[in-house]
Amino acid sequence: MNPSPTSAVSRRNVLAGAAALAGSATVAGAAAVPAQAAGRAGAQDGHGGHDGSTVVFRDVRPFGTGKSVDLVVENGKISGKPAPRGAKVVEGRGRAVLPSLIDAHIHPDKTTWGGSWVTRKPASGIAEYVAQDVELYKSQTRSLAERAYGLMSHAVTRGTRGMRAHADVAPAYGLEGVEGLRSARERLRHALDVQIVGFPQHGVIRTPGTVELLEEAARTGAVDFIGGIDPGGFDQAPVEQLDVVFGIADRHGVGLDIHLHDRGERGLAALRGIIERTRALSLQNKVTVSHVFCLPELDDRQLGVFGEQLGELGISLTTVAPSAQQVLPIKKLREYGVHVGLGSDGIRDSWSPFGNADMFDRAHKMGWVTDVRLDDELTECFTAAADGGADVMGLPHADLAPGAPADFVVLRAECVPQVVVDTPARELVVHGGVIVARDGELVR
Numbered sequence: 001m002n003p004s005p006t007s008a009v010s011r012r013n014v015l016a017g018a019a020a021l022a023g024s025a026t027v028a029g030a031a032a033v034p035a036q037a038a039g040r041a042g043a044q045d046g047h048g049g050h051d052g053s054t055v056v057f058r059d060v061r062p063f064g065t066g067k068s069v070d071l072v073v074e075n076g077k078i079s080g081k082p083a084p085r086g087a088k089v090v091e092g093r094g095r096a097v098l099p100s101l102i103d104a105h106i107h108p109d110k111t112t113w114g115g116s117w118v119t120r121k122p123a124s125g126i127a128e129y130v131a132q133d134v135e136l137y138k139s140q141t142r143s144l145a146e147r148a149y150g151l152m153s154h155a156v157t158r159g160t161r162g163m164r165a166h167a168d169v170a171p172a173y174g175l176e177g178v179e180g181l182r183s184a185r186e187r188l189r190h191a192l193d194v195q196i197v198g199f200p201q202h203g204v205i206r207t208p209g210t211v212e213l214l215e216e217a218a219r220t221g222a223v224d225f226i227g228g229i230d231p232g233g234f235d236q237a238p239v240e241q242l243d244v245v246f247g248i249a250d251r252h253g254v255g256l257d258i259h260l261h262d263r264g265e266r267g268l269a270a271l272r273g274i275i276e277r278t279r280a281l282s283l284q285n286k287v288t289v290s291h292v293f294c295l296p297e298l299d300d301r302q303l304g305v306f307g308e309q310l311g312e313l314g315i316s317l318t319t320v321a322p323s324a325q326q327v328l329p330i331k332k333l334r335e336y337g338v339h340v341g342l343g344s345d346g347i348r349d350s351w352s353p354f355g356n357a358d359m360f361d362r363a364h365k366m367g368w369v370t371d372v373r374l375d376d377e378l379t380e381c382f383t384a385a386a387d388g389g390a391d392v393m394g395l396p397h398a399d400l401a402p403g404a405p406a407d408f409v410v411l412r413a414e415c416v417p418q419v420v421v422d423t424p425a426r427e428l429v430v431h432g433g434v435i436v437a438r439d440g441e442l443v444r
């Protein structure tokens, strides 16, 4: 990435592993662990929700292709049975039905979504980015909970069914980020499955007071996951940070989701440390590593060495597909059984004016940056956002098959590859059999 002339360090190149810059002062990163997704409410208006009611989405085309069918939803799930007489009917008018998507990595606590435009200032290092994070937070007139709710509900209207949401945990905020996300999650529990990560953006070891806050968040069950951030490059305490966050996760039965931007040997050393501790503490299927820019640099043999261990331990990964060089080799990793989810990362926060919490658009961006062309390759982008994210969150695939959660979008489309390119408007968003958004607005 070429930094702009006014900004010696861009968000992208920081995330790309400019961890050497970390010497200055504070933060940049986060992590968390899997916890239970919020429960789902029952049917709001009898739309095949968990109250046992049945609804038929008549005349729809699963995945856009093939013949029109009547999709029967019963008790929040796709039913393989014919619709009973008298079931409620929603006319699909030949529209396509596609699984709704998962945002496997997002920071709703930092966003200014829905607020006035923010003019960002140049920043010359991580410490300055973090200082601007805090400044922006203090300048906002809406509460963190309100801003997070605005962004998360917008994501629902764009067809997001679940998200792993990182909240900064640092003395500058205490646990306000976590509490804000919990409040937003509660308000959206009928529409969105949310896992919360307590993310030590300001470092675990380098910022005193953080360890105690992380411990409290995990002990009280306020977070599902504990995060970490570049133990070597940023925190400059490679062993100590991992010992601390794994210790907290182990003591309180939460998962881990660690931001790892460090590249080269420093990144690989951190990854080895994560693998060792996951094995030692028997935390199989409870650990995620986010970004992992050190992996795409490896040749196939080296990747295989890590892939085998990650797969064996159920350590999942997330990518936000920021560039062709930094997106994870999802297909190769899948050969080793490694789950990879796709995410938005920060959205209209102090780090970046970009982002929209639309996972259809994010799948599009992944295809764009990786320069894909073939239908199979475009479909892979969609699948990363649909199934990859579900695997990371431990949710069943919303693949429209009998028994799958009735989480889907209704839209005008021909087929999945075309959807990835065109990102058509989502006319209906259905979650657990309930229509939760229509024409871009939440159904209240």
Ligand SMILES: [Zn+2]
Pocket (backbone or CB within 6 Å): 029, 030, 105, 107, 166, 259, 290, 345, 346
């Ligand atoms: Zn992040």
